[in-house]
Amino acid sequence: MRLAAVESRNVTCQEPLPPIFWERAHASNVWDADGNRFVDLGAGFGVAGVGHAHPRVVEAVARQLARLPHAMGDVHPAVAKVELLEALAARFPGGVPARSVLGSSGSDAVEIALKTALLATGRPGLVAFEGAYHGVHQGAVSLTSSRHYLEFAGVPRQRVFRLPYPYSYRFPFPVERRGDESKIVLRYLEHLIEDEHSGLDDLAGIIVEPVEGEGGYIPPPGDFLPGLREIADKAEAPLIIDEVQTGFGRTGKFWGCELTGTTPDIMCV
Ligand SMILES: Cc1ncc(COP(=O)(O)O)c(C=O)c1O
Structure with missing residues (x-):
């Protein structure tokens, strides 16, 4: 394949089948290199929240390019x-x-958030969730849960405390009522922070997606983000909300965290 000849093997999924190559897109439609038309239900990983090639976006980009x-x-x-x-x-x-702080990708945003949290607290301990995707840069890749990305990054995972995301359908512990998953996760996080023998005595921040994207598009129970907010306040550590995939109206609110009225200390967009 032409792409495989010129791109590092760790970027585009080539197995088990070669990918469909996109050629152009408009509004909710995408056309592949063979002229087949698709409906893009994923909105380009959330990037095309207003549709592909929206005329106002095209016009604004063209105007700025021509000007500066x-x-x-x-x-x-x-x-x-x-x-x-x-x-x-x-x-x-x-x-x-x-x-x-402006960057050029979601991974940049997470990297900057990490540095900010570490600088602000002077502590290194991070909490992230199972199924999380926070990008692939050297620091961010340790927060991303899948081993796959870590192996391709070629760096050892930094120390991260990882808890289950409160997912009603695939939760590792028994719950009495659907929706109680968040209570278990929040209680355990409190325990980790309070117990001096837990190993988490140096919390620099908690990073979370308001709806877990790559993890399976999982909206958490409504008390999850507000609960994390309370725990972060008590621990005097920043709550970092990663809105790279949920921001700019993807969830019905402008930011995903606004669904539960949660205010982050640091937000990645
Ligand atoms: C929640 C989340 N954070 C960070 C990233 C990384 O963004 P980028 O691919 O622009 O580096 C992504 C990408 O999908 C994401 O979904």
Whole structure:
């Protein structure tokens, strides 16, 4: 295959069948290289939340490209950057004043969130969830639960405390009532933090997806994020909400965490 000849083998899934190559897309439709038309129910991993090639997005990108394709980062910043950061700040959940660091991918955002949490607390301990996907950069890949990505990254997993995501259909422990999974997870997390013999005496942050994406599109019970918020407050550690896949209206609210009125300390978008 032409792609396999020029791309590292760890990027595109080539097995058991070669992938369908996309050629173009419009609104909710995608056409492959053979001209077959598909309905993109995944909205391009959430990137095409307003549909592929929405005319207003195309026009805005074209306008900016024609006007100023690249500024000089921290030396001569673009006016458009100020406008973007102001728009993001105005949208931060809970109306809290917010400042941003721009990156070029979701993995960048998670990497920056990690550094921020470690800097703010001076502690290294991280809590993440089973089934989580937080990207593949050197730090972020340790938060992603699948071994698959870690093996391809070629780095050892950093120390991460991992708890089950409260998934009603595939939860490892018995529960009396559906929806009680979150209570078990929250109680166990509290125990880990409170018990001086648990090994988690250095919490730097808790990172969570408001709806677990790659893990299977799992909306958690409604008390899960608010419960994490309380635990993080008590532990004086940041709650990092990864909205890379749930943000920008994907869940019906602008941010997924707004479904339960939860305000993060750090948000990845
Ligand atoms: C929740 C979540 N976080 C982080 C990432 C990483 O984003 P990127 O692929 O842009 O690095 C993804 C990608 O799908 C994601 O779904």
